[in-house]
Amino acid sequence: GQQLNQSPQSMFIQEGEDVSMNCTSSSIFNTWLWYKQDPGEGPVLLIALYKAGELTSNGRLTAQFGITRKDSFLNISASIPSDVGIYFCAGQLADGGSQGNLIFGKGTKLSVKP
């Protein structure tokens, strides 16, 4: 099946640090979405990207839709403790699949440095 390679798998943050994660694929996507999932909850949409090259911010979060349409990144600036959780990228393939068929990455787990 189609895959999204999300990295890093996990990372530790200290309050105030900037965080960066990305997703890549060999396939072309029409849409990229970034979600955050807290334990025991469903994913919550953070940012949606609909056009190649698009750069969108939501507060301290910034995401970009890669110009090749095969990748996307998410940056979190000045991290705070409540940023911990699992971040997922998801995309809608340009070729194949219905509009609701999102492909998810395996997630990036953000934890606080001890």
Added chain:
Amino acid sequence: NAGVMQNPRHLVRRRGQEARLRCSPMKGHSHVYWYRQLPEEGLKFMVYLQKENIIDESGMPKERFSAEFPKEGPSILRIQQVVRGDSAAYFCASSAGLSLYGYTFGSGTRLTVV
């Protein structure tokens, strides 16, 4: 306006029993999507329904799994003769139309097969 409501939140079934998972979409949403999430994994698309119609079931196992979204009432994901490998979190999402805007997930049903 309540979000996407899923129940039960937790469901325990013995091998061979049937599991029924319910999803009530957000008010005004007529498109429903079901996903499965295994531990430490991203979400995997199963099926997309629009009132009374299955639009895309490409991610649904061919046997034992079925989904419906009747004219009245919630969407139901039904798993017959459950096996241990069916243990997972099952998430439902809904949207208003042919756009991923407003694509909102519920809190999920955690199925444990013993």
